[in-house]
Amino acid sequence: xxxxxxxxxxxxxxxxxxxxxxxxxxxxxxxxxxxxxxxxxxxxxxxxxxxxxxxxxxxxxxxxxxxxxxxxxxxxxxxxxxxxxxxxxxxxxxxxxxxxxxxxxxxxxxxxxxxxxxxxxxxxxxxxxxxxxxxxxxxxxxxxxxxxxxxxxxxxxxxxxxxxxxxxxxxxxxxxxxxxxxxxxxxxxxxxxxxxxxxxxxxxxxxxxxxxxxxxxxxxxxxxxxxxxxxxxxxxxxxxxxxxxxxxxxxxxxxxxxxxxxxxxxxxxxxxxxxxxxxxxxxxxxxxxxxxxxxxxxxxxxxxxxxxxxxxxxxxxxxxxxxxxxxxxxxxxxxxxxxxxxxxxxxxxxxxxxxxxxxxxxxxxxxxxxxxxxxxxxxxxxxxxxxxxxxxxxxxxxxxxxxxxxxxxxxxxxxxxxxxxxxxxxxxxxxxxxxxxxxxxxxxxxxxxxxxxx
Numbered sequence: 452x453x454x455x456x457x458x459x460x461x462x463x464x465x466x467x468x469x470x471x472x473x474x475x476x477x478x479x480x481x482x483x484x485x486x487x488x489x490x491x492x493x494x495x496x497x498x499x500x501x502x503x504x505x506x507x508x509x510x511x512x513x514x515x516x517x518x519x520x521x522x523x524x525x526x527x528x529x530x531x532x533x534x535x536x537x538x539x540x541x542x543x544x545x546x547x548x549x550x551x552x553x554x555x556x557x558x559x560x561x562x563x564x565x566x567x568x569x570x571x572x573x574x575x576x577x578x579x580x581x582x583x584x585x586x587x588x589x590x591x592x593x594x595x596x597x598x599x600x601x602x603x604x605x606x607x608x609x610x611x612x613x614x615x616x617x618x619x620x621x622x623x624x625x626x627x628x629x630x631x632x633x634x635x636x637x638x639x640x641x642x643x644x645x646x647x648x649x650x651x652x653x654x655x656x657x658x659x660x661x662x663x664x665x666x667x668x669x670x671x672x673x674x675x676x677x678x679x680x681x682x683x684x685x686x687x688x689x690x691x692x693x694x695x696x697x698x699x700x701x702x703x704x705x706x707x708x709x710x711x712x713x714x715x716x717x718x719x720x721x722x723x724x725x726x727x728x729x730x731x732x733x734x735x736x737x738x739x740x741x742x743x744x745x746x747x748x749x750x751x752x753x754x755x756x757x758x759x760x761x762x763x764x765x766x767x768x769x770x771x772x773x774x775x776x777x778x779x780x781x782x783x784x785x786x787x788x789x790x791x792x793x794x795x796x797x798x799x800x801x802x803x804x805x806x807x808x809x810x811x812x813x814x815x816x817x818x819x820x821x822x823x824x825x826x827x828x829x830x831x832x833x834x835x836x837x838x839x840x841x842x843x844x845x846x847x848x849x850x851x852x853x854x855x856x857x858x859x860x861x862x863x864x865x866x867x868x869x870x871x872x873x874x875x876x877x878x879x880x881x882x883x884x885x886x887x888x889x890x891x892x893x894x895x896x897x898x899x900x901x902x903x904x905x
Contacts, residue, residue, distance in 0.1 A: 469638075494821070497543070498547050499625065500626075502623070502625075502626060503548075503550060503551035503554070504616050504617070504619075507544060508613040508614075509540075510541070510544035510546075510609065511607065511609035511613060513536045513543065514539075514609070515540075516536050517534065517537035517538075517606075518599065518603040520536065521533035522599050522600020542828075545827075546817070546820055549565060549568055549804045550820050552567070552808070553565050553809045554620070554621045554622070555619045558874065558876065559873060560737055561809060562733075562737040562805055562872060565801075565808060566729065566801040566804075566805060567733070568801075568804055569796075569801035569804060570801075573726050573729055574726070576722060576725075577719070580719070580722065581715075582598055584714075584715045584718075586598045617635045618635070620633075620636045620649070621656070621813055623635065624652055624653055625659060625660075629653070632652075636649055648875070651875065655813045658812070662814040662815065665814060668814065673892055676886075677810045677883065681811070681819045681822050682822060682826050684803055684807055684823070686830055687860040688799050688827065689831055689833075689834050690830075690857075691752060691799050692849075692854070695838075695850060696791060696792065700717035700785075700788060701713045701717045704717045704781075704785070720785075720789065721792055724792045728793035728794075728795075728796030728797045729800065729801060731793075732797035732800075732802075733801075736805070737872055740871075741802055741870060741872060744797055746864060747794075748794040748799055749799075749861035749864070750861070751793070751794030752798075752799075753861070755790050755791035756851075756853060756854040756857065759788065760847055760851055762783060762784050767846065767847060806868075806871065807820065809871055811879075867888050867889075869886045
């Protein structure tokens, strides 16, 4: 297979799927609540120096404080300060949570437990939409304070929940806490015999200790394959076209007779579809693999985009005025839209966070996650800025643009992404070494390949 799907490390650490792991991952994944509630990057040195758990706690605390300041804001300056603190909270959470989940979870269930982060994001978005709907009806015009101040709830849930968590074994080893690291590994695996896994983690920690500057190290040739994916996956995630569907959904629901409730119904239905599809991803990601979900989701989104492009073009044309939309037409487009959202929600949505968090070795993992978060945030901002202009100029052609993007990113995944399911996180380098496209980056210095050649 072109993507090297079937490559495994050959190791299988013993251990149980314990209730402690499940509780730990649920609490840690709740960091997605604050991301979903308010769509920031921290310095990776904090994650590496203070540990994943402490970084998550800072994220929840900053977010809660920012929410309180916004809720009681008396002027624009207070709103700005609150938003800055919210940004720090989001950055800290997105920097640490995906890494923490990938490190703490048993490798056989790493995908499912990591995707809980995406599930929390969806729940956060749904709760925020519902709250906005009801607070908008409050007389006196102060409902916005409840919407902004309400963000303190997920912030505190995340912050207080972190008190019940332990740091990941990788993070403890990274800070020379060897005895505590082994004890915690035994607890989260539910067995005493963790020698093989612990020794591999300890070796990775020793290698990480030799790297003084992870930002410089990550630019070296041997990390080029993973770095490419750390940049392109969050970029591709933003180029799937979800913004277009979010924009058109209220228009279609309004044409179906929902009137002023169109926005609420749009948010509810799309959030429910998103939630259910994410559950499908949790159930299948460790069985069928990352590549399968990426490719199936891409094909599903592409077909739906083509159906919607033809439908929108026939009714909206280039004028953008559809006139009176028949019910059957609206139903057709809404169904296609829901199928599209489902395709995104069990592929590019959760895998956009899962894959980057699991493909890097310990010595550069925090720096790499910072890059992933930064790219995601930057292109979220960029797409938001240019979306309206593109929509006004391209009309239904905007769907074609994103369909082309989906084709390109699917081909890239097929040719270049190795399968990472069932591979222990500290053994991940093996899948890159065995990949036909990337193996040349791991050839020894005395090989015929030039070290500077890309």
